[in-house]
Amino acid sequence: MSNEILLRGQGITRRWGGLVAVNRVSIELSRNCLHAVIGTNGAGKSTLINLLSGEIPLSEGTVELLGNDVTTWSQPRRAMAGLGRSYQRNTIFPGFTVFENCRLAAQAKAQKGWNLWQPANRCPVSTHAAREAAHRAGLDKVLDRTAGLLSHGQKRQLEIAMCLATGPRVLLLDEPLAGMGAEETGRMLTLLDELRPDHAILLVEHDMDAVFRVADRITVMVNGTVIASGNPDEIRNSGEVREAYLGEGH
């Protein structure tokens, strides 16, 4: 079982004026490993994803993706290099069909902006990747539906499908289970399980049952700092974590 490290963040720090949102966080994501990051609201989890994906620049630290130092790379460049992310709040193209959402995402890998004569929906690369991604995320039946009219759970699935359509190696998923019912959660966790062998996955999630069910490693953040990191059993039994986050009785 290979577990090469695909993404490595070292000493990642982000300050907003005097406030340190993320403080010297180091994290490693390996293939075939689902790494969950948990923490209270405002712990800096989403900011960490934004920093790793390049949406906001680091104040300090380095990010390494597939062996390259990408600290100074722009967000699109990191995405092209194999880093996919989903968003905490739905960030889809609401006016497009489900298929076109996935197809446009897949188009990132075959942009050819100068190719003006070929209709985009005849571009074989992106249409194929879009179907594939929609299928994996379980959206086959709603391909023609307008994305904005999907149920909340389906929108979350679409978030993941759009991520997969670009063929990423590393997935940064920001609360994919937020607002989902039990059945939808189960389906999403199955999908994460299926993705695990080929991807390095970072999962930010509030649903503790789900996290302890699927995670291989868990990192706990409080106030921008990592207070513990280990396998689910270690985290469950860590007194520090209980005190800071899980609360007594968990």
Next chain:
Amino acid sequence: MTMVNQKAIFVALFFLVLLAYPWLDGGSYGIDLVTKIMIYAIFALSLELLVGSTGLVCFGQAAFFGIGAYAAVLLSGEDGPASILWLLPASAGAAALYALAVGSLSLRTKGVYFIMVTLAFAQMAYFIVHDTPLGGGTDGIYLYFRPILGEWLVLDEPLVMYMFSLFCLVGTFGFLGVLLRSRFGRALAGIKENEQRMLGTGFVTYPYKLAAFTISGALAGLAGFLFAVKDGFVNPELLNWHLSGAALVMIILGGLGHLRGAITGAFAFMLLQEFFKSEAIFGEFARHWHLGLGLVIILAVAFLPSGLVGLPDVLRSRLAGSGVVPLKKLPEGGR
């Protein structure tokens, strides 16, 4: 018959009517008016590419129109007619160059700042032609010879000018139709819909927006070229922000996000203007035509939020008795 086919047939019929119009009416006033409207329709289409298709609200489109017009006059010699073959690309190219420069700077801003910066650049161009001897100052300059193409395309003839403008309008419409269907066009649509997601997915959006801005400038320059050739005269008012505003009203009136909306809007705006200016109908009051035009536009925007192209949907739902008006028309070609 699918909706898409219906729309295509509607557009084809519309162009056929325009083709036949000179023989239906034949009066020189009508031909001149429709020529002018077709030129404004090209201008509106150029802005639609930015506002409706990319989500960039440009408030300086008149600068590209005016630069195309001035280039057409300044580049033509005084000894004989220039060839359309080089004068037209040169005029559109001059406008595109200015658009490239303006776009490369203004696209670093967003939202209301983008609107203001594009307006500022347009005003700069306006005052350069207004206050320097370069373009004859406030008096403007005359075009001595209209450009020609061999012997068979002499734009001095109003009917030839009409047909050439129609040709350019159909060409622009067709070009933008193909462009918006392409991967480039879909990327622009994605930028309009959700630029954050485009960046996160791996699209460097800036070059896309800059390319759209430059193409839009070139098309506005083409419209300006036609306008200068039709009138045989240019003055600084062609770069006035009023014209940028009028183009925005045209595309909003017609329906944002639809190419045919830009054409519909240009025709509706110009014909309404003619109507309210008509002394035969309004007598003395025709001097206050702005008032009537403004009221109609306010009513249209209030009752037709998706523009004139949304009118069939509104009527259909009224007839069906539901009384529900689709809040937001979804963009075409989603799949």
